Amino acid sequence: xxxxxxxxxxxxxxxxxxxxxxxxxxxxxxxxxxxxxxxxxxxxxxxxxxxxxxxxxxxxxxxxxxxxxxxxxxxxxxxxxxxxxxxxxxxxxxxxxxxxxxxxxxxxxxxxxxxxxxxxxxxxxxxxxxxxxxxxxxxxxxxxxxxxxxxxxxxxxxxxxxxxxxxxxxxxxxxxxxxxxxxxxxxxxxxxxxxxxxxxxxxxxxxxxxxxxxxxxxxxxxxxxxxxxxxxxxxxxxxxxxxxxxxxxxxx
Amino acid sequence: xxxxxxxxxxxxxxxxxxxxxxxxxxxxxxxxxxxxxxxxxxxxxxxxxxxxxxxxxxxxxxxxxxxxxxxxxxxxxxxxxxxxxxxxxxxxxxxxxxxxxxxxxxxxxxxxxxxxxxxxxxxxxxxxxxxxxxxxxxxxxxxxxxxxxxxxxxxxxxxxxxxxxxxxxxxxxxxxxxxxxxxxxxxxxxxxxxxxxxxxxxxxxxxxxxxxxxxxxxxxxxxxxxxxxxxxxxxxxxxxxxxxxxxxxxxxxxxxxxxxxxxxxxxxxxxxxxxxxxxxxx
Numbered sequence: 164x165x166x167x168x169x170x171x172x173x174x175x176x177x178x179x180x181x182x183x184x185x186x187x188x189x190x191x192x193x194x195x196x197x198x199x200x201x202x203x204x205x206x207x208x209x210x211x212x213x214x215x216x217x218x219x220x221x222x223x224x225x226x227x228x229x230x231x232x233x234x235x236x237x238x239x240x241x242x243x244x245x246x247x248x249x250x251x252x253x254x255x256x257x258x259x260x261x262x263x264x265x266x267x268x269x270x271x272x273x274x275x276x277x278x279x280x281x282x283x284x285x286x287x288x289x290x291x292x293x294x295x296x297x298x299x300x301x302x303x304x305x306x307x308x309x310x311x312x313x314x315x316x317x318x319x320x321x322x323x324x325x326x327x328x329x330x331x332x333x334x335x336x337x338x339x340x341x342x343x344x345x346x347x348x349x350x351x352x353x354x355x356x357x358x359x360x361x362x363x364x365x366x367x368x369x370x371x372x373x374x375x376x377x378x379x380x381x382x383x384x385x386x387x388x389x390x391x392x393x394x395x396x397x398x399x400x401x402x403x404x405x406x407x408x409x410x411x412x413x414x415x
Numbered sequence: 416x417x418x419x420x421x422x423x424x425x426x427x428x429x430x431x432x433x434x435x436x437x438x439x440x441x442x443x444x445x446x447x448x449x450x451x452x453x454x455x456x457x458x459x460x461x462x463x464x465x466x467x468x469x470x471x472x473x474x475x476x477x478x479x480x481x482x483x484x485x486x487x488x489x490x491x492x493x494x495x496x497x498x499x500x501x502x503x504x505x506x507x508x509x510x511x512x513x514x515x516x517x518x519x520x521x522x523x524x525x526x527x528x529x530x531x532x533x534x535x536x537x538x539x540x541x542x543x544x545x546x547x548x549x550x551x552x553x554x555x556x557x558x559x560x561x562x563x564x565x566x567x568x569x570x571x572x573x574x575x576x577x578x579x580x581x582x583x584x585x586x587x588x589x590x591x592x593x594x595x596x597x598x599x600x601x602x603x604x605x606x607x608x609x610x611x612x613x614x615x616x617x618x619x620x621x622x623x624x625x626x627x628x629x630x631x632x633x634x635x636x637x638x639x640x641x642x643x644x645x646x647x648x649x650x651x652x653x654x655x656x657x658x659x660x661x662x663x664x665x666x667x668x669x670x671x672x673x674x675x676x677x678x679x680x681x682x683x684x685x686x687x688x689x690x691x692x693x694x695x696x697x
Contacts, residue, residue, distance in 0.1 A: 217589060222514075247591030257582040260695045261604045271590040274600050310696045321586070328590060 165192035168362045169214060169249075169332055174228035176209050176218055183209045185386040186228070191332070191379075196354055196363040198377035198394075200370065202415035206386040207366045211334045214364070215249035216242040232331065247271065250325030251334045255341045256317030258309030258324070265305040267320055268292060271328040287327050294360070295323035296353050315346025319353065326361070333357070335365045339372070351376045370410060374398055382406045450676070457673025460666045469638050470652075473661050480671050482638045486553065486646035490632060491618055493557025493642055498564040499614055505565075506572020506610075507598060521569075529566035536562050537627030545631055551645040556632030560624060564617035571613020575606040580697055608693035612686050619682040623675055625650035649675045 169191040176184035183206040191197045199207045212218040213226050216237060230237045237245045258267045268288045272279055279287065288305065292298040297319040301312070309320060318338060325333055335354070339347040354363055354376050367373050373380050374394065381391040382403075390397060390406045401407045409415050464479050471478030505521060512518040540559035545551055579602055587597040603610070628634075633645040634655060649671050656668035 215589065217585065220585075220588060243591045243593055245591075246589055251589040253582055253585065253589075255582055257580070257586040259583070259586065259601060259605075260697050261601075270587070271592070274587055274590065274592040274596055276596070308696075324586075324590070 165195065167191065168193040168233060169364070170231040171213075172229040172231070174210070174213055174230060175226070176206070176213050177225045177227075178221065179223045183386050184213065187383075187388045189381055189388055189391045191362060191364060193362050194358050194360075195378040196358050196365055196376050197379045197381065198365045198367055198373035199381045199383055200367055200373045200409075201383035202409065203368055205383045207368070207383050208336050210383065211251075211336060211364055211366055214332070214334060215246050215251055217246070217251065247328050248330055249332045249334060250328055250330035251336065252318070252321050252325055252338045254337045256314055256321050258312070258317050258320050260308065260310050263306050263308055264301050264312070264320060267309045268323050268327050270324055291323040291327040294326050294357065295319045296349065296356070297323055313346070315342050315349055318342060318346070318350060322350075322353065322357075326357075330361060332362045332364060335363060337366050337368070347372075368415065370398075382409065384409070453669065453672050453676055456666075456669040457671075460670035461673060465670055470636060470667065473664070476663070478667070480649070480652055480667065480674070482635060483647040483649045483652040483671060484674070485638065485640065486632065486635065486648045486651075487622060489553045489640070489642060489646055490557045490560055490628070490648055491622065493554060494559075494561035494564055494621060495614070495618065496561075497558075498561040498568060498617070502565050502568025502613075502617075503572050503603075503610060505569045507576060507603075509569065509573040510576035511598075522573075525566040525569045528562070529570070532626075533559075533563060533624050534626040534629075537629060537631055540627060541630045548643065550643070551631060551633035553632055553639070553642040553644065553646040556628045556646070556648070557642070559627035559631050560621040563621050563624065563627070564614075567617035567620060568610075568613050571616070572606070572610050575609025575613070576602065578609070579605050583697070605695045605697075608689055608695065611689055611693070615682050615686050615689070619679045622679055622682075623650050625654050629654075649678075 167190040170189075172188050174184060174187045175182060185206075187210060199210060201207050209218055214230055214237070218224050218226055219242075226238070232240075232245070232248060237249075259270055262270060262273075265288050266273060268291050269279065269284055272284075272287075289298060289302075292301060297316060300316060301307075301320075304311075309317065312320060318341075322333075322338075339350050342350065351372065354365065357363060358378075365373070365377060377394050379392065380394050380397045382389045382397065382401075382405075384405050390401060390403045392402075397406065398410065401410060464477055466479055466484065467481050468477070468479035469482045470480065505525070509518050509521055509525075537559050540555045540562070544555035544558055548555070583605060584597055584602055587601040588594070592601070628648050628651050632648055632651065634651045635645045635647045639646050653668045653671045653675065656664040656671070659665070
């Protein structure tokens, strides 16, 4: 039996009157890549934005139900602590444009006013960039600004920035949708390496990508969790007809 | 299509282009006429003495306008101190609450204030400050100019912040950074070029204002650094000297015009440079 790090219990989310996530209950196993898969507009992104309480920042957004991080309901915790423990990587790389590469990595500390000693700072910068497989490419240009990097490098910088906070869970919201195939391959490779240290949740509408990198797949359709299970089982012998139809390209 | 029609259409095309270019140059003529006239008349009175001495009484040669330069400087400082932080704060609020009722009223208020004649703002400053403090002062003039700067800064801040991608704010919030720190340390630094531009444009706008100063800053023939005493200002000096009957005072007015135009031109050049250099790439 896998140990669970993140668990949702009848989680629903809505914008104004529109319910986009309906009564989702499932558990995300530790040190695994869990893919949340489904056609566009099925509520995948909204679902994971409920995990780190980003959903509630949108005006008119509502959440119902519970999300447990290691047994503690995140809706009883301070959102600021939740977001430090559950990191997020977005669709488009979004490094801080006014900061250098070094400062981007430790932005979570800097922006929160946490003082780091120079040796501590350099260690976090190097460790995080190594973990994000970016160190060798940028170690001589740490003083340059974030946006001077290529798109794929920027995305890995954003991953390093999230890793620097030592999160329990890292949420990837279609992290390769703005990248070319080569940069996409690097990010996917990186995800497989990262799962030894952190639990990953990957939102994707790409079946092939879910097949390449995930260990577990949750199939979401019209806001409902249709099916959840180990990758092989879900991709080859889906239990639900809708999952099968999505996999065979009948819709999506 | 037959050949002659095509030639005719090409000809029309060319005529249209020529007309547009001609009208474009025509619209620039007034600016160049004004500039050349001011420089021609003003340059002769510009020398070192002009910038470091106070005006001489009628009949005496020489003298300068240092009191007006210092006065204008004081007025801009007094105007900027409250209006820059207030304007930026209001602009942040407007861009963060785009749909709200308060934001709608705030936006309306800024637009109405921007359209309010400067002389009316001067009267208000007169009633509020000059009458209550029983005397003309740089303070009252500065407040009047500050009220005029406010809407420009508010709208410039709002428009700049609207252009900052939401993704940037989310990146910071997703790291567990509180909202106020996100605004102060991520969003505002990314908009520094636009906000600075707004501030400089508002200063350029009020530096030449005369009407609100007539019964607030009032004017002063001597040097004054005290903000609760009347001060001279470049536009006030130009107004007073140009309407006097003395030819040597007219020359001083031309020189002062030259300085004022040069100052405003320099501010506008600075804006160009800042927009180009400080532009944040996303």
